[in-house]
Amino acid sequence: MVRGRALNRFLKRPAAVAGLVVIVAFVALAVLAPLIAPFDPIATSWTAIRKAPSALHWMGTDENGRDVLSRVLFGARASLLAGVVSVSIAAGIGVPAGLLAGFAGGWVDAVLSRIVDAMLACPFLILAIALTAFLGPNLTNAMIAIGVSTAPRFMRVARAATQEIAGLDYVQAAYTLGTTPLRIAVRHVAPNILPPVLVQASLALAAAIIAEASLSFLGLGQQPPSPSWGSMLNSAQRFLTQAPWLAVFPGLAIFLCVLSFNLVGDGLRDALDPRGR
Amino acid sequence: MKLGVRIAQVIPTIILVSVLVFCLQQLMPGDPAIVLAGEERGDPRVLAQIRAELWLDRSLPEQYWHWISNVVHGDLGHSWRTRQPVAELIAQKLPVTAQVGVMAFLIAVLIGVPTGVVAAVKRDGPWDYLANAIGLAGLSMPNFWLGIMLILFVSVDLGWLPASGYVSPWEDWRQSLATTVMPAFVLGNSIAAILMRHTRSAMLSVLDQDYIRTARAKGLAEMTVILRHALRNALIPVVTLGALELGTLLSGAVLTEQVFSIPGFGKMVVDAVFNRDYPVVQGVVLVTALLFILLNLLADILYVLVDPRLRRA
Numbered sequence: 056m057v058r059g060r061a062l063n064r065f066l067k068r069p070a071a072v073a074g075l076v077v078i079v080a081f082v083a084l085a086v087l088a089p090l091i092a093p094f095d096p097i098a099t100s101w102t103a104i105r106k107a108p109s110a111l112h113w114m115g116t117d118e119n120g121r122d123v124l125s126r127v128l129f130g131a132r133a134s135l136l137a138g139v140v141s142v143s144i145a146a147g148i149g150v151p152a153g154l155l156a157g158f159a160g161g162w163v164d165a166v167l168s169r170i171v172d173a174m175l176a177c178p179f180l181i182l183a184i185a186l187t188a189f190l191g192p193n194l195t196n197a198m199i200a201i202g203v204s205t206a207p208r209f210m211r212v213a214r215a216a217t218q219e220i221a222g223l224d225y226v227q228a229a230y231t232l233g234t235t236p237l238r239i240a241v242r243h244v245a246p247n248i249l250p251p252v253l254v255q256a257s258l259a260l261a262a263a264i265i266a267e268a269s270l271s272f273l274g275l276g277q278q279p280p281s282p283s284w285g286s287m288l289n290s291a292q293r294f295l296t297q298a299p300w301l302a303v304f305p306g307l308a309i310f311l312c313v314l315s316f317n318l319v320g321d322g323l324r325d326a327l328d329p330r331g332r
Numbered sequence: 333m334k335l336g337v338r339i340a341q342v343i344p345t346i347i348l349v350s351v352l353v354f355c356l357q358q359l360m361p362g363d364p365a366i367v368l369a370g371e372e373r374g375d376p377r378v379l380a381q382i383r384a385e386l387w388l389d390r391s392l393p394e395q396y397w398h399w400i401s402n403v404v405h406g407d408l409g410h411s412w413r414t415r416q417p418v419a420e421l422i423a424q425k426l427p428v429t430a431q432v433g434v435m436a437f438l439i440a441v442l443i444g445v446p447t448g449v450v451a452a453v454k455r456d457g458p459w460d461y462l463a464n465a466i467g468l469a470g471l472s473m474p475n476f477w478l479g480i481m482l483i484l485f486v487s488v489d490l491g492w493l494p495a496s497g498y499v500s501p502w503e504d505w506r507q508s509l510a511t512t513v514m515p516a517f518v519l520g521n522s523i524a525a526i527l528m529r530h531t532r533s534a535m536l537s538v539l540d541q542d543y544i545r546t547a548r549a550k551g552l553a554e555m556t557v558i559l560r561h562a563l564r565n566a567l568i569p570v571v572t573l574g575a576l577e578l579g580t581l582l583s584g585a586v587l588t589e590q591v592f593s594i595p596g597f598g599k600m601v602v603d604a605v606f607n608r609d610y611p612v613v614q615g616v617v618l619v620t621a622l623l624f625i626l627l628n629l630l631a632d633i634l635y636v637l638v639d640p641r642l643r644r645a
Contacts (some may be wrong), residue, residue, distance in 0.1 A: 077518045106372035172341075176621040180583030181601065188605040189359040219627055265474050272476050273602055292480055292591070295495075299484050306477035314472035321468070 061250075064096075064326040071322020073193045074144060074315040081312055085131035094122035096129040097280045098257070119280075123301065126282035127308050133283040134312060137267035137276070138196050140261045144202025146209050148222050150252055153213025158221055158240050160209060171207040183266055187275045191233045194283070197276040201266045205259050216248035235305040251326040257323055259314035268309050280320040335636060340554070342629055349621045350403065353614050354396050360610065363387065370411060384450060398402035409611035411604075421600065424617075428498060429585050429596035431508075432516050437574070439520035440527055445563075445570070446529025452539060453558060463528060475584050479518040479591035486514060496593035515592045519584045523569075530573050533578030534566035550616050567637065575631035582620050586602060 065071055084091070093113075100120030108115040114123035156167040174182070186200035220226065221244060230241050270276035272287030279286060284305040291301035357364075365382040371376040383389040388400045392492070402409070408418035451463035487495035494511055501508040538544065539562055547557045586598035597616065604612035 088454060109479065133458050141600050169344050169348055172345045173352055173621075175579075176349055176624045177352070178579035178582040178624065180621050181617055181620055182585055184586065184601060184605060185356055185613050186359070188608075189356050189610070191361060192461060192605075197497055261472065268474055272474075272587065273590060273605075275605065287475060295480070295484055296488055299488070302477075302480045302484060306474065306480065309474050309477060310469075310472055313474070314469065319469055 060325045061326045062307040074318030077315040088128040092125035092128045096125040114304045130282040130284045133277045138264045140198045141201035141263045142259045147207025148206040150213045157241045158219025159213040173195040174207045192275040192278045197270045216251045218249050226259045242325035253323045257320035355620045408615040413609045423560025425597045425600045435516035436519035440523035444524035451532045452535035467525040476545040476587040498594045517554045519588050523624045537560045538566045559566045572631045
């Protein structure tokens with residue numbers, strides 16, 4: 056019933072619903088890219104180098120004669136995949152660690168919290184760059200780097216929520232009934248820390264997509280010729296005067312995608328926690 | 333929180349950061365000695381010499397101890413590429429990033445704080461929605477794309493400002509301003525959005541309080557109430573949150589410096605990554621983390637000094 060009410064509150068926010076619609080559209084375009092893309096995203100063509108947008112090439116062609124629209128569509132795959140995989144890694148490390156820290160308290164909490172402090176002290180992108188540098192630059196390592204750098208945020212959120220829930224009467228009642236701590240943590244506490252974790256996840260998705268685009272822009276993510284929005288912007292920069300359209304569309308795609316995840320994240324936060332704001 | 337406790341908490345964090353940075357090196361695939369030896373990688377004597385020099389033939393705890401005792405003495409190792417001390421390289425590049433960073437922060441405050449105040453005062457009105465929409469757009473815009481678009485319009489189309497490069501203010505301050513104002517705006521933009529959100533919520537909680545109603549009841553002009561009474565108190569949490577944004581600033585600097593070809597800290601770390609110059613990458617991570625920890629400690633101390641209510645705690 057509580058969830059139904061939260062869903063209603065979410066659906067009453069036009070901006071959040073619009074964000075959700077755009078995300079669904081991006082996912083559909085990414086999944087259907089091989090079917091709907093008008094051209095092969097990596098096929099070069101000497102006769103179609105740097106052509107402005109036209110009826111044939113809606114977003115123009117790039118410095119190798121590749122169709123920009125097809126590359127933007129396939130680029131959505133890299134961005135969304137990077138977002139989902141790195142946030143899953145982050146939640147997979149951060150949530151159990153936060154649950155453990157919040158539930159166990161004492162020295163376990165102290166040690167985990169100091170490790171999180173140390174990781175949060177390193178600027179997010181610089182840590183991610185350093186990790187990809189040492190692991191070797193490719194999309195998989197970029198996703199691992201972003202995931203590991205994001206994990207401390209999930210740990211903090213999960214820890215705070217766990218501490219709040221662990222103090223509630225029903226958890227104390229479960230103790231009195233002789234339930235084992237592990238069972239309490241998994242069955243009684245974990246499902247109830249889901250709302251703040253979900254909000255964190257949608258905002259982290261937005262940040263992860265920007266981070267993947269940033270790493271690919273720097274040449275540390277998706278490697279050419281595979282399309283990614285960030286690496287497309289990197290090569291677009293060299294042709295700003297001759298082919299400005301190359302810089303417009305991939306950036307617009309990142310902006311729209313990230314904006315939508317932020318709108319959904321804000322909507323979820325307001326819907327799940329009506330006390331906030 | 334007691335200041336002593338807060339300062340004591342910083343020490344284990346700094347030690348853990350150093351361990352973390354040291355561990356980065358262990359992720360590296362392959363043998364660093366072979367990378368360093370270059371053409372002479374077939375000569376076992378050269379490899380042995382490099383390993384001995386860099387303590388690579390010792391156990392990990394010994395390697396860490398060797399590395400950290402050098403770091404404590406200000407020696408961050410040498411660049412594998414140029415053989416220059418890493419500390420010297422960082423000291424050369426940091427002022428450039430600091431100049432752009434300070435300008436970015438000023439721009440962020442000038443945009444973020446007034447829009448946050450207007451949004452809070454005109455709560456739920458059209459100005460509030462507009463400010464929130466612009467804030468959200470600012471947060472969602474990848475700053476390297478904003479930089480590229482600005483270069484396209486301001487430099488390529490209008491020809492008002494140089495598209496890239498950097499001139500030191502000691503050489504020619506006008507030219508220096510011209511080369512740094514666009515990067516500073518790009519860098520400040522996302523922080524402005526964060527400051528706007530914080531200022532808005534801090535103002536909203538202050539505007540509800542009794543002393544504001546008293547000030548209005550006294551017949552003070554609304555402008556005086558907002559600026560003298562409300563904003564002054566709302567700004568305290570905003571200032572400390574500003575210190576937390578140093579990380580955003582440094583992360584953003586990596587991208588902005590790349591877009592505008594500014595020879596700062598961020599460009600140095602990207603170049604180091606491509607040259608596989610690992611000591612430089614390690615040094616940069618360590619120095620940025622230490623800066624972040626110290627600035628936040630300073631912000632906490634200032635917070636206590638500025639707000640008398642926290643002093644006795």
